[in-house]
Amino acid sequence: MEDSNFSERFECRKDLHQYWYSQKTIDFLVSECQHNPEWKVGFLSTPSVFFSLTNPITMQNAVCFEYDPKFDQKDGRFVLYDFNHPENIPKAYHGSFDLLVIDPPYITREVWLKYAEAITMLLKKDAKLIISTLDDNAEMIKELTGCKKRVFRPYISTLIYQFAFYTNYESDGWGRENEEIPKVDAEAEEKRVLKILGLDFD
Numbered sequence: 001m002e003d004s005n006f007s008e009r010f011e012c013r014k015d016l017h018q019y020w021y022s023q024k025t026i027d028f029l030v031s032e033c034q035h036n037p038e039w040k041v042g043f044l045s046t047p048s049v050f051f052s053l054t055n056p057i058t059m060q061n062a063v064c065f066e067y068d069p070k071f072d073q074k075d076g077r078f079v080l081y082d083f084n085h086p087e088n089i090p091k092a093y094h095g096s097f098d099l100l101v102i103d104p105p106y107i108t109r110e111v112w113l114k115y116a117e118a119i120t121m122l123l124k125k126d127a128k129l130i131i132s133t134l135d136d137n138a139e140m141i142k143e144l145t146g147c148k149k150r151v152f153r154p155y156i157s158t159l160i161y162q163f164a165f166y167t168n169y170e171s172d173g174w175g176r177e178n179e180e181i182p183k184v185d186a187e188a189e190e191k192r193v194l195k196i197l198g199l200d201f202d
């Protein structure tokens with residue numbers, strides 16, 4: 001919605017487990033969200049994508065569900081959302097979204113159960129989901145949301161864990177690797193580990 005980079009505009013609040021996708025990852029998500037400008041898109045704990053939309057029609061219909069009040073731009077498209085209380089989501093939004101984009105502050109099953117409640121409330125029948133969480137959460141995410149892990153991964157420079165995207169639909173973009181993610185040189189990595197173990201006899 002503004003020209004400057006999201007992470008330059010909004011610092012991460014560690015107490016709220018905020019970390020922002022890289023701008024290229026945001027741009028990819030924006031293009032998925034704007035694939036059909038008629039879609040009504042809800043952003044649950046993903047403010048960087050909401051604030052980076054470029055299509056005026058998508059923007060007009062989009063809603064930012066967030067706990068951090070700094071994202072309330074007083075334009076009627078912000079809902080103060082605490083994942084612990086999905087029952088507080090206003091009824092006006094129930095069953096109204098064509099696509100939801102979700103990145104919770106925690107990765108546990110307890111928390112995902114709460115997000116799953118919100119998803120059930122908000123999504124239209126047969127609508128789309130984009131989720132990011134740990135690589136290792138694949139089975140739980142499949143069980144709770146029906147989403148599958150995709151080739152395209154989020155890039156978040158400040159995180160040491162490997163995160164993945166999960167969706168309940170396919171597109172060309174989801175099948176491609178994210179070029180930003182550093183490629184591991186298997187041979188160099190093996191040498192490095194052997195050196196640490198004192199087994200490099202070259």
Ligand SMILES: C[S@@+](CC[C@H](N)C(=O)[O-])C[C@H]1O[C@@H](n2cnc3c(N)ncnc32)[C@H](O)[C@@H]1O
Pocket residue numbers: 016017018019020021045046047048049066067068081082083084103104105106
């Ligand atoms: C891991 S970050 C995801 C941000 C996303 N990667 C992005 O680039 O927009 C977690 C998000 O959850 C929000 N959050 C923290 N506590 C929350 C709560 N109780 N309910 C809902 N959202 C919360 C944070 O403010 C933050 O935006």
